[in-house]
Amino acid sequence: MxxxxxxxxxxxxxxxxxxxxxxxxxxxxxxxxxxxxxxxxxxxxxxxxxxxxxxxxxxxxxxxxxxxxxxxxxxxxxxxxxxxxxxxxxxxxxxxxxxxxxxxxxxxxxxxxxxxxxxxxxxxxxxxxxxxxxxxxxxxxxxxxxxxxxxxxxxxxxxxRSAKAGPEVEALTRAAFLCDEIFSRFPAFLRADREAWRTQRDVEHFALVSGAEYCKTWLTISPAAQGPQYLPHENRRQPVSGDQVLLGIMLKLDGYWGHAIRMGAYIEASPLHRRLHGIVRRMFDAAVSVFDTGADLIGAEQAMGNILARGLEGVPAEAIFRFRNGHGLGLSYEEPRSTAAFPQYADPFDAGRSEPLKAGAGAMFELHPNFFAEGLGGAALGDMIHVTEAGSRRLLRTSLDLQVWR
The missing domain is CATH 3.40.350.10 (Creatinase/prolidase N-terminal domain)
Incomplete structure (x- = not known):
């Protein structure tokens, strides 16, 4: 190749x-x-x-x-x-x-x-x-x-594959840079006269002509997001002012995965959507704070769960949809071993693991806490996290703040 x-x-x-x-x-x-x-x-x-x-x-x-x-x-x-x-x-x-x-x-x-x-x-x-x-x-x-x-x-x-060698970190950083480029251009693709699936095609085409060998996105545009939407037939909506807009990017650059999620609103964001963003941002920050070499990844998962429980207190569990809060990232979208620390909530057969699983120096993760509450809306933030001896660092430059896309 x-x-x-x-x-x-x-x-x-x-x-x-x-x-x-x-x-x-x-x-x-x-x-x-x-x-x-x-x-x-x-x-x-x-x-x-x-x-x-x-x-x-x-x-x-x-x-x-x-x-x-x-x-x-x-x-x-x-x-x-x-x-x-x-x-x-x-x-x-x-x-x-x-x-x-x-x-x-x-x-x-x-x-x-x-x-x-x-x-x-x-x-x-x-x-x-x-x-x-x-x-x-x-x-x-x-x-x-x-x-x-x-x-x-x-x-x-x-x-x-657990610890990434220097060249692999650089390759993954370049994949993250392409995700940044997509987020920066996304407002130009998001238009009131275009259905969401067409916007997805614009995003994916940009990634491919920029060198990605593979790109898949999910794009949810809704007054109250209820989950990630991948398919054309579920993405016929055109954006309306006040809609929630969540974009997830999954791409490969010469075999190495770039993966990120940002959330925002079209033209204006409601106080409720800002509140949902605040919850998921606190989940993200709490998890990152324990992503040091030797840290127990189960602890990161529990920290996110505790914040979600407090933030959505009173919302019944059956009214909340979630997917995996994180996973290892590298040549595989879900790297083995490290991914097991984060149960796939969308899969009733995947309960994760309860015993400690430590983050090793050099490991690369995608961290994307998320939730979708029936009738309220959804929230998700995703970034690539590199664990080093000195702590952890985000690979993307795009802000984790709530985006207001126009």
Whole structure:
């Protein structure tokens, strides 16, 4: 892939990927594994894929709408593509010795041939990304390699991603800068004669022509916001003076996520909406105050919950909609391990975790406290937070104050 970065950052990221490939090769040797298979869905799925980040730890490749597989053996690294039209583009990927094509239903047979083993082979092979395998691909693996012993090494690789290296912090900072650029231009896109979905398209188009490889937004324009709105058919409203306006940005710049949320009003803000903003701002500030190296992230979640309970006292729980207050951020929209500290309130099967989970130096988070109260309105603020030995810092420059967009 051709990076939008130039000069030293591009070289530094390439060097970091090369180091990780060597480290993966060492892991293979140390565990006495026959090979390691890293399978990844393409980045076109955006926040819906976790495996995309696993592949981009090691090589600068994204199959976008098509899955790809990196097969690492002792002394050889092969990139297997499921889209034959991407073969020419993949030839220039650094760190790869060969690029081959295999349709999803034939991946197992292709891996067996590349490894030079029989169907009866019982070798141990490390794997990453299998939870996102397509059914036909999984069937192929079982059919072609029924006795191979697969070892999930994802949790070990997750540890490699906890602390961001210097080049990664710079890449994430540039993604944050693009979010700032979008917020600064947003008033020009927001017009009384345009439905909200058209404004979303303007925002996303600006991000893409500015270098983002992916951009997804949610935009809620309503007298009383009741949740994030993503889809065209739920965003037919044109802004009216006094409407709440909340904009969430999720974009990728060369694999690294930029993510932010700002809230405001169109032309004028009501006292109620200012009050809701005050609650969510206090939630944000309370969480940031404990985001130091070694801090218990569960404590940040509890601090936000306590402020919300006081701010919305008397509002029944069933009348409040919430989503996750924060998550790790990096090559994945929700980085593993650190995200678990923040339960996904929109998902009844995700209760988060109750035991302590400490913020490590170098970790990157998206912090976005939020709530939507039936009949009252909603509030959300999101910013990228970098945890350092000296404390934490916001990556975006755009103010967290209530925006009055005209």
């Amino acid at each position: 051709t990076s939008t970065y130039r000069g030293s950052l591009s070289a530094d990221l390439a060097s970091l990927r090369a180091e990780r490939l060597d480290r993966l090769q060492a892991l293979l040797h140390g565990r006495s594994l026959r090979a390691v298979m890293v399978h990844a869905q393409g980045g076109a799925l955006g926040a819906a894929t976790r495996s995309n980040a696993c592949l981009r730890l090691f090589i600068d490749w994204d199959g976008f709408e098509a899955p790809s597989t990196l097969l690492v053996e002792a002394g050889r690294r092969t990139l297997i593509l499921s889209n034959p039209f991407q073969l020419r583009a993949a030839q220039a990927v650094a760190g790869v010795d060969a690029v081959v094509f295999a349709p999803p239903a034939m991946l197992g047979e292709t891996v067996r041939e590349l490894l030079g083993i029989s169907k009866e082979d019982t070798s141990r092979v490390g794997q990453v990304g299998w939870p996102e395998l397509q059914w036909q691909t999984m069937e192929s693996m079982h059919r072609a390699l029924p006795r191979l012993q697969w070892e999930d090494i994802a949790s070990e690789l997750d540890h490699w």
